[in-house]
């Protein structure tokens with residue numbers, strides 16, 4: 372097993388809006404190993420991107436990280452901040468929430484880099500792609516010449532106050548060094564842009580969507596980061612180009628050994644790229660484990676639903692099997708004190724309403740936040756059909772009750788919820804589901 376490079380513990384990120392506090396990420400735990408591809412998968416609104424932005428320190432007002440820690444392993448960085456912030460350092464790990472913003476920002480590009488969903492809005496349309504890449508290279512070159520602690524800075528000659536003043540006053544493209552321009556062309560070549568020297572002279576509008584995504588990957592690689600966070604990197608592309616971009620990321624990962632945190636709603640992308648995976652729902656990771664564990668033996672009904680919603684082109688009908696319902700409101704006072712998936716879950720039981728479930732095991736093992744990890748599912752224990760609809764319509768007093776002699780069996784009741792399938796076959800799930 373490789374060493375951890377990121378340890379996220381109990382992370383909460385909230386947005387303070389007029390409507391109330393939105394719990395975008397709640398008490399999230401995540402561990403990413405050096406050199407692996409870790410996938411975070413889930414529907415829109417599940418908190419995937421906010422998790423990525425929290426790690427990158429890019430959460431804007433009215434959002435705020437309200438608790439937890441984000442630890443990053445980097446011995447050099449730990450040495451640089453240890454004297455001034457001893458509480459933030461644990462061996463080679465530094466809690467990024469315990470160091471000043473400037474120190475954290477110094478990690479962007481060189482330690483963490485991010486690819487965003489929409490390459491078109493990530494480039495300045497008035498500068499050539501080459502200029503923008505060269506500028507990124509230059510910024511990273513200066514950042515790595517600028518030590519991360521004030522004490523160490525006095526020992527370095529390369530990035531003097533004169534350089535700093537110059538870089539503040541003059542337009543940056545005027546003094547981007549020739550080496551940085553050459554490196555920009557190398558980066559374009561590395562990501563498979565044909566005729567890179569000529570393409571570097573072109574503007575973003577002259578690039579196709581796929582080429583622009585490649586250029587954005589090149590930009591993200593300018594600082595040779597330890598960790599690349601790719602947030603839906605292929606969403607805006609057609610399927611052929613998607614495949615090319617995924618191959619490119621795969622190749623770059625193999626060549627450089629960098630760690631990739633891949634954010635996606637696409638299970639096909641996860642299956643193709645990832646070593647381990649965390650399934651996110653309503654701001655939490657609800658199932659995590661090695662790719663084969665989560666895909667072949669999913670326990671959480673949400674994971675089963677996601678896998679069941681993959682189009683089956685060889686099936687009899689070829690029809691999609693959607694998960695009914697929507698992600699719940701994440702506003703504080705609207706969040707129920709029960710499993711957040713309960714009103715969409717075909718296997719919800721009484722105990723699911725008592726309190727939100729927790730992970731059944733610690734550490735690296737395949738684990739899930741679901742009572743089915745610990746108890747055998749039986750239809751007789753399912754909540755009666757229409758339970759949540761009645762709750763919505765008339766309040767708790769008029770909920771239907773199960774008939775003891777004739778189990779309501781919501782999972783098989785014709786509500787459409789039974790459509791959730793597990794194409795991988797879940798005979799070996801911990802819940803011991805019998806279908």
Ligand code: SF4
Nearest residue numbers: 710713716723741742
């Ligand atoms: S805890 Fe209960 S309601 Fe929640 S996903 Fe598991 S079975 Fe369904």
